[in-house]
Amino acid sequence: MSQLKEAILKTTANGDKAFVPYIMAGDGGLEKLQPTILRLQELGVTAIEVGIPFTDPVADGPTIERAGERALANGTTLRKIIETLHGFADQITIPLVAMTYLNPILAYGVEEFARDAQAAGIRGVIIPDMPLEERDIVHPALKSEGVALIQLVSLASSSERIERLTKASEGFIYAVTVNGITGARQSFANELGEHFKKLLSYTDTPVLAGFGISTPDHVKNFGTICDGVIVGSKIVDSLANEDWATIEDLVKASRVAPVK
Amino acid sequence: MTTTTKGRFGRFGGQFVPETLMTALQELEEAYDKYKDDEAFQSELSYYLKNYVGRETPLYFAERLTAQFGGPKIYLKREDLNHTGAHKINNALGQALLAKRMGKKKIVAETGAGQHGVATATACALLGLECIVYMGAEDVKRQALNVFRMELLGTKVIGVEKGSATLKDAVNEALRHWVTNIEETHYILGSAMGPHPFPTIVRDFQRVIGDETRQQILELENRLPDAIVACIGGGSNSIGMFYPFVEDQDVALYGVEAAGHGVDTGKHAAAIHSGQTGVLHGAYMYLLQDENGFVQEAHSISAGLDYPGVGPEHCHLHDSGRATYVNITDDEALEGVKLLCRTEGILPALESAHAIAYASKLAKTMSPDELLVICLSGRGDKDVHTISSALGGDLA
Numbered sequence: 001m002s003q004l005k006e007a008i009l010k011t012t013a014n015g016d017k018a019f020v021p022y023i024m025a026g027d028g029g030l031e032k033l034q035p036t037i038l039r040l041q042e043l044g045v046t047a048i049e050v051g052i053p054f055t056d057p058v059a060d061g062p063t064i065e066r067a068g069e070r071a072l073a074n075g076t077t078l079r080k081i082i083e084t085l086h087g088f089a090d091q092i093t094i095p096l097v098a099m100t101y102l103n104p105i106l107a108y109g110v111e112e113f114a115r116d117a118q119a120a121g122i123r124g125v126i127i128p129d130m131p132l133e134e135r136d137i138v139h140p141a142l143k144s145e146g147v148a149l150i151q152l153v154s155l156a157s158s159s160e161r162i163e164r165l166t167k168a169s170e171g172f173i174y175a176v177t178v179n180g181i182t183g184a185r186q187s188f189a190n191e192l193g194e195h196f197k198k199l200l201s202y203t204d205t206p207v208l209a210g211f212g213i214s215t216p217d218h219v220k221n222f223g224t225i226c227d228g229v230i231v232g233s234k235i236v237d238s239l240a241n242e243d244w245a246t247i248e249d250l251v252k253a254s255r256v257a258p259v260k
Numbered sequence: 261m262t263t264t265t266k267g268r269f270g271r272f273g274g275q276f277v278p279e280t281l282m283t284a285l286q287e288l289e290e291a292y293d294k295y296k297d298d299e300a301f302q303s304e305l306s307y308y309l310k311n312y313v314g315r316e317t318p319l320y321f322a323e324r325l326t327a328q329f330g331g332p333k334i335y336l337k338r339e340d341l342n343h344t345g346a347h348k349i350n351n352a353l354g355q356a357l358l359a360k361r362m363g364k365k366k367i368v369a370e371t372g373a374g375q376h377g378v379a380t381a382t383a384c385a386l387l388g389l390e391c392i393v394y395m396g397a398e399d400v401k402r403q404a405l406n407v408f409r410m411e412l413l414g415t416k417v418i419g420v421e422k423g424s425a426t427l428k429d430a431v432n433e434a435l436r437h438w439v440t441n442i443e444e445t446h447y448i449l450g451s452a453m454g455p456h457p458f459p460t461i462v463r464d465f466q467r468v469i470g471d472e473t474r475q476q477i478l479e480l481e482n483r484l485p486d487a488i489v490a491c492i493g494g495g496s497n498s499i500g501m502f503y504p505f506v507e508d509q510d511v512a513l514y515g516v517e518a519a520g521h522g523v524d525t526g527k528h529a530a531a532i533h534s535g536q537t538g539v540l541h542g543a544y545m546y547l548l549q550d551e552n553g554f555v556q557e558a559h560s561i562s563a564g565l566d567y568p569g570v571g572p573e574h575c576h577l578h579d580s581g582r583a584t585y586v587n588i589t590d591d592e593a594l595e596g597v598k599l600l601c602r603t604e605g606i607l608p609a610l611e612s613a614h615a616i617a618y619a620s621k622l623a624k625t626m627s628p629d630e631l632l633v634i635c636l637s638g639r640g641d642k643d644v645h646t647i648s649s650a651l652g653g654d655l656a
């Protein structure tokens with residue numbers, strides 16, 4: 001079993017829900033990466049999604065896009081991020097998940113990326129512009145390094161497709177909660193419960209909900225229909241404003257089990 | 261990258277899009293497969309192409325241009341005479357009719373020069389569809405006339421301030437809009453690029469250029485041309501022109517990329533020339549990028565060529581050697597504008613002027629018994645401000 005899946009199952013076995021914050025590496029400077037990751041780890045998050053900035057982030061809304069532009073403006077690259085992570089990998093105890101568009105991986109070299117990412121503590125990869133049909137470009141290399149390749153499942157996907165996606169996804173299944181791009185939202189469609197029931201029925205891999213989740217209530221509500229959440233734009237904004245209280249409240253909302 | 265998934269041209273193409281769009285692309289592919297051979301659909305399209313767009317466009321013998329070089333007989337395929345002034349309407353109309361059959365009521369599109377935006381706005385007005393066009397803020401400035409035209413046609417134009425604020429950023433924004441509104445919206449992509457099935461659909465709607473040219477030259481000269489020249493933005497007028505001739509090995513095909521300030525200056529849009537490949541906007545293709553895989557800004561005096569990638573079928577024609585890709589600088593293109601104005605009384609679009617400029621070089625290497633066809637993709641009215649300021653005038 002992948003280390004990522006194991007970490008999530010350990011959380012949910014406890015009765016808690018998985019909480020995976022998304023951060024944009026290099027926003028505020030790469031020197032912020034270590035303290036941010038270590039503090040999130042201390043707060044008890046299940047895993048951390050490390051966003052890699054890209055010039056053309058078509059799956060992202062304005063908050064993450066702007067964070068990416070700030071990161072690019074100070075010279076952040078995939079190579080520098082991996083180097084930075086490598087520098088304190090011995091202090092990282094939770095799995096890191098890289099979220100990157102495909103082109104930076106291609107430019108890095110797929111095999112080299114898989115090797116360096118694994119050595120830097122990256123245990124899973126999410127590639128928002130690489131659908132199932134194209135995954136063979138990176139899957140063999142990641143697999144041989146034991147890095148999970150996570151598939152996104154959308155509300156628009158057909159049942160047949162959802163089944164294939166959930167079976168293929170490693171580590172966890174990233175269930176996109178809206179037809180749209182990343183970014184904080186007020187509310188979600190009512191039919192989500194059915195959608196998640198369907199997802200869970202196809203697989204014993206944990207299902208995490210992401211896109212738009214931005215309040216402790218969202219975290220709690222999604223906790224009732226799946227295994228946990230990924231929170232992106234709200235975390236990115238809070239980190240940019242050094243607002244750790246908001247982050248702590250979000251993390252706490254994922255705790256169902258009584259605090260020991 | 262060696263995979264054999266759908267929509268590949270050799271190693272290029274594919275479907276590199278967010279999962280939410282996969283369903284929309286599949287739906288589009290199914291609809292297109294259904295209608296492309298449907299007689300009612302094709303006769304509706306032909307009706308509008310003839311009576312509304314004004315096809316067929318002439319294949320015009322450019323006698324004075326020919327005399328200028330003393331080389332091959334030069335013919336111009338007059339896409340500039342189409343309604344709205346460029347080849348873009350062929351595709352916009354085709355896709356708008358397809359969208360209507362698919363039951364979509366809303367259209368989103370990107371535009372660079374504004375020609376595709378105007379063509380899409382026009383098709384939407386004609387067919388009663390709601391239309392939103394994303395356009396880089398830079399382009400909104402340099403193509404103000406086309407912005408105004410789109411608005412007159414009832415389209416909402418949204419300027420994109422992000423990134424380089426040009427065509428590539430407009431495509432990003434249009435893709436985001438499409439992901440968020442997939443149920444009721446069709447995305448009319450304006451060039452032979454993007455994820456499968458767009459490169460094929462756009463080529464098929466543009467191949468009318470090459471099909472007509474073939475028939476016309478056979479009527480006029482009783483033989484095929486020796487060389488064909490077309491400019492390359494995303495690659496739609498060129499692939500439409502080339503495609504019906506690809507099997508005719510004796511017809512040399514030349515695609516002209518924009519060299520901007522020069523291919524060695526870093527300020528150009530010559531993606532094939534750069535030799536780098538990568539993934540952007542759903543396709544694996546030749547792409548201007550740095551060593552980190554970050555997409556670089558393209559530069560061209562012509563907004564319609566200002567794109568860092570090139571459609572996957574061209575990438576494959578380059579790899580296979582069937583077509584030859586060359587490039588022309590901003591300054592050379594301006595010379596092309598002047599040349600065509602003065603010899604033939606035709607003001608070409610700055611995009612098309614790249615083809616004129618390259619053809620002028622090529623003509624010098626050809627003999628009087630040869631035939632050279634230039635795809636004149638559009639007219640230059642939209643560019644008079646840009647041309648004036650580039651020539652030191654103060655019209656702008």
Ligand SMILES: Cc1ncc(COP(=O)(O)O)c(C=O)c1O
Binds near residue numbers: 376452494497
């Ligand atoms: C007149 C004209 N020619 C050529 C182009 C380039 O596009 P493509 O390569 O798709 O033909 C444009 C794009 O806006 C255009 O307006």
